[in-house]
Amino acid sequence: MKTLVLVEHDNSEMKDATLAAVTAAGKLGEVHLLVAGSNCRAVAEQAAKIAGVGKVHIADDSAYENSLAENVAPLVADLMGHHDAFVSPATTTGKNIAPRVAAMLDVMQISDILSVEGEKTFTRPIYAGNAIATVESSDEKLVITVRGTAFDKAEAEGGSAEIEEVSGPGDAGISSFVSSEIAEGGDRPELTSASIIVSGGRALKDGETFEEIIMPLADKLGAGVGASRAAVDAGYVPNDYQVGQTGKIVAPDVYFAIGISGAIQHLAGMKDSKTIIAINKDEDAPIFQVADIGLVADLFKAVPELTEKL
Template identity: 80%
Template sequence: ASQLGEVHLLVAGAGCAAVADEAAKIAGVGKVHLADDASLGHALAENAAPLIVGLMDSHDAVLFPATSNGKNIAPRVAALLDVMQISDILSVEGADTFTRPIYAGNAIATVKTSDKKLVITVRGTAFAKADANGGSGTVEAVSGASDTGISKFVSAEIAKSERPELTSAKIIVSGGRALQNSENFHSIIEPLADKLGAGVGASRAAVDAGYVPNDYQVGQTGKIVAPEVYIAVGISGAIQHLAGMKDSKTIIAINKDEDAPIFQVADIGLVGDLFKIVPELTEKL
């Protein structure tokens, strides 16, 4: 956002004043708009979108992370503003020009918009983190939030894990279809991840087969990650999976098929039986 001009943040939720105060300390933030209303408590897109549209009178662009939440709200904002959304940007080339991946990241498109108001989702792994301290933004309350009555929050099942969250983990151990079943996944992948203090990921094939829940999924239709180290165990490396992890700093692949596509992107490749290799590796760490 700072590459486009002065940055204002929107903190929307219920009882979120403390978050706004923290957000004001982020380096580069000029102003924090605080929308504190019960209708925003569960980030329902139908309630958040009209609020954001109201703020667009005095702003040129609104940026969201390309997460499930961002992808939920941004298209509604774009539709209400009658503009084209610019999705999953990798870089800012100018005030109206951006790059974004197409064909599962095999080509990078440069897009230029003629819209006066920009609605953008951002691939977080493509940009450096902002410093959480050093800013001196001001907090300004905004009104106008209300319950549109279109949707309501019913319940949430939150997966709790002692391991790092995938999108922020420095090390990720991912398992694929070759693990054969859920028991093998847990008994082979998780001890290695625990030894390394790593997050646990999975390929779509492993998720579809029911080995692990879908919030483990890394790839084009899962989470986009870029850890320091990515260990792919029994993952062949379909193009959609590579799209989610090929920006990792070091990629280690373990697979019995020496022709598996994963080896084309791997920095370190080990050909062999994962059922022997991985427990041995875990034991030696």
């Protein structure tokens, strides 16, 4: 089976989410990668070094510069004439492109897989992760998104894949890129690749307080910064900080849940963390049911004290 994996990138550097997708694809058979972008040769060369990759397809066209799903999906659909499965990370970009590819191929998408049980059999979470379903596809072609935290990352070095230029339909003419506002995290790691994450909830009152309480602790620990949906909806921090069922799925070595009650939607995004540390003044908060270490305390006193002692 030949599998085509979508490489996530910013036209200059490949993103970590790709590596877990490569591992999942490797369980299906031969792995080919697709780098679609503009002036993205450096990304293709980086992708060619990933261990276990047989070939890298590069589509270098201004139409693919911003990964617009309306432009990238037809390119993938064309390449699927020579591939048996399309795999993408279950990220914002992947979840935007994959359903369009599935529709073009007239197949059912298998979303957010946790494991590969057979050539066409997979497990995936349902009911916000409270149950795991085993699903088997009867479609000729597979379209799959991969939960990055469920698979080890492929080795980024050691491979020497062939790079092949491909072309696609180009600009579909039905959408256009206007602008993007990227939240600057300074030297902090991205949420999905951070080994330590410090997350804050609605209890932090406002954006200024969030900055004052959460950021110093994160900086001391070299941690990524996350937030609950309530904190994001209240405008404390941007959307890309959100951890949870409708945000980012993370599984760091250490996860700090500060002022987060532990709604089921939030737990679905972080309960696979190796060590969960919760600070909340409500001793009955659901977060304490999953926490490895729980501190019932006023976060406005406990967190600055913890930061000071680090």
